[in-house]
Amino acid sequence: MRFVNPWMLVLVLLVPVAGAFWTFLRARSEARLRGLVAPALQARLLPDRPKTFVVQAMLLLSGLALCLFAAARPQWGHSAQVVAAKSRNVVVALDVSRSMLAADVRPNRLERAKADIADLVDSLEGDRCALVAFRQKGVLLCPLTTDRAFLRSALESATPESAPRGETDLGAAIRTALQALDPAMDDHNAIILVSDGGDLRNNALAGAAVAKKRGIPIFTVGLGDPRRETTLPDASGSGVQMFKGQPVKVRLEEKALREIAAASDGRYVPLATAGTAETTLGAIYRRFLRQVAAKEQAEEEEMRATERFGFFLVPGLALMLAAAFLSRGRFSGSVRRKAAAIR
16 A cells, blocks of 8 residues: 555544544543532533533544545555556666665665656656666566656665666666567657666667667666765665675766667766766756657556545545534534423
8 A cells, every 4th residue: 555645644643642632621621610610500500421422523533534544545556547648658777786875976876866766757747657677687667657656656666676686787677678668659769777887798789779770769877976986885784895805886887878878869967966067867858858759649558556545535524424413413402401491
């Protein structure tokens, strides 16, 4: 289960707190009133609350909590939905190798990349996006979709454990990204490869050539500082990774990224570091990817997260309605009792 508006859950937690606080204030107020009224008159002027009052309060608070939970928009499972839109298709291939944990970009390369991909998601404007995580192999975390919440959920799950261990294989990333794109729409497809680089073995340039033949530009995005090395954190995160008694050091390897971009008629862009101009994936998208033609798509199915708020909204409203009926009945009974006392 995930939530589109998770901040609403804070309000859900505040409901029982507010109920307890209100009960405390009411009890204190009644105690003060009883102290001001003679004992002989308390039964007439300050009658005990009926049992239905407690039931009404429980119904009201439970209903309110369920409605607030529904407002958080819980989602689980996925369903195929028919969509029609004028859009481009963009696959983001994200390097999740351990070298992406280097902290020469704050807080580290991987988290900076994920933050920038989130910025890209906000810039899509109806374009479809897919997410691939890669190390030794590529793994499709999210197929092409316009569902931003679904895409963000997949992005949050991207960690070094998301893909099989091994040396970074840029070719595997390109192959997986190409498989996620429909060849019938190649004039409207693009790939963004986000990595700290590597070498060109395993046919990375061959994959770039295939992309060029299909008319798919690959925009490569470099993470890290190309001018100086930095150490890697160890598995605990509190020390430095060592190899044969020496700290493991990495830097941004731009050569492979530049060659892949050139071979596919794309462009290489380094993300911002302390010594470079400010650049984000959203800015790259707005500057370069909008040059890729958008296509008016026929209706087709795509996977979207399934909204489940109705399971909580309907019973929540029913409980609040029941509380209102109890309140009305209690009010009518109180009026009848007062009228009888006057007679």
